Amino acid sequence: MRRLFVSASLLALASCASTPVAAPPATPPAAEAPAPQDSESFRAKMPEPAKPPDLVLPTFEQAQLDNGLTVLVATRRQLPLVSVGIAFSAGSAQDPAGAAGTADIAYKMLLEGAGGKDTITLDNAFGDLGVSPSVGVTPDGAFLGVQVLTGNVQPALALLADVVRKPTFAPKDFERRKKQQLADIVRRLGSPGFLAQQAYLKAVFGEGHPYAHPTVGTPAEVSQLTLPTVQGFYRKHVGPKATALVVAGDLSKDQAVELAKKYFGDWKGTAVLPPAPPAPSVPPREQVRYVSKPGLEQTTVMVGRPGLAAGHPDEEALELATTVFGGFFGSRLNMNLREAKGYTYGAGASSDARLGVGPLTAQSAVRANVTGPAVTEFFRELADLRSRPITSQELESAREGLIRSFPGNFERVSGLGASAASLFYKRLPMDEFTRTVERLEKATPAEVQRVAEAYLDPAAMQLILVGDPDLIQTQVGPLHLGTLTKVDVAGAAGK
Structure with a gap:
């Protein structure tokens, strides 16, 4: 039996050997090796951002x-x-x-x-x-x-x-x-x-x-x-x-x-909605007010004027202009005082529209030894809004930042409640947040530039300083921004 098995195996091998064997396919020519690439070349083009999620605002x-x-x-x-x-x-x-x-x-x-x-x-x-x-x-x-x-x-x-x-x-x-x-x-x-x-x-x-x-x-x-x-x-x-x-x-x-x-339902009372506070005047700056705090390592700088009441037609355009000026990290004021000069950890600006006319404010705490130069940069940036108009890139960054930040106000039900209460204080319609987003989206470069020049005029900005009086006298006095005037704030020690 073993012989028969072997013989059969040999016959099988013989029959296979008699079958013609196809020649192997020709080897294709070798492809040219890719040229070496710079491992840092990807940095030349900024990655495209993903499509942002749809903005969903609450219904009040x-x-x-x-x-x-x-x-x-x-x-x-x-x-x-x-x-x-x-x-x-x-x-x-x-x-x-x-x-x-x-x-x-x-x-x-x-x-x-x-x-x-x-x-x-x-x-x-x-x-x-x-x-x-x-x-x-x-x-x-x-x-x-x-x-x-x-x-x-x-x-x-x-x-x-x-x-x-x-x-x-x-x-x-x-x-x-x-x-x-x-x-x-x-x-x-x-x-x-x-x-x-x-x-x-x-x-x-x-x-x-x-x-x-x-x-x-x-x-x-x-x-x-x-x-x-x-x-x-x-x-x-x-x-x-x-x-x-x-x-x-x-x-x-x-x-x-x-x-x-x-x-x-059975609650009674005679109280009624109070009237809006009167609009204040906007006089030119004639004084530089300061609170004396000898020895402070930093000087607090506040610059501002009356702004707008809630619902004013210029509200959203001014919000955009203020954001470009000082409303986010990449704003002109912060990039100047913090990033370029190293005078401060941060500088900002905001427009607080209230039931009545609210304040329009820019502020920072700067190193005491650069109080004068910092104040100079505040007013230079304000003046530059006219001589160096807001660019389309700056405007779009501000617009996107403001609109995309809206959902943060409504993450929690407590935020929803606080937002509704704000509408009540300011006598605003229930769809005000939707209207605000629409006005932010539609604000034109010309409109934003107009309100920037109208409301952020350096001459109308009051200046308040809190810091060492000697430094303020020697560094801010020569800037001729107004008469240095010491302000007495209740309980503040100073000389």
């Missing part, structure tokens, strides 16, 4: 109860969370004359006991819902609210209704709150930026203007505040016709209105 809805209470709603169903709060239409601009800080203390006092609950009991009641209420006061209004699970909206609203409608205003709580306010102001007076702000607001708006003082007040005026003054502010400015219930998150408009009726 509005309703009004029979008693005049406004209800603002932004529905977002992704998570079982709701931001619920109260927006008040009176802010620090409505502080009585000589009583700066009244609004700030009045709204904070609402959380110092209400509806028969003292401060600790009220705080514990909110804590049982897993939340801690917050209150923020601005020149144009205030917002008091919480962020809760959808299932806790009704008990949270019940507490907020007591806070807004039945505050205790206990004398002992007022005295404690006033001491806290004074301690906070004293702490802030250690900040050159806060000192500059106090001097700046008066320089830009004029003594006695509703926007001419910080929201927290000054030590001299807060120390003189009385409980009747705070209670009088509450009675005058808090009521359904001057207030909005703001709901953002996992509730519909119909649900929000029903809850508003349940907890606020």
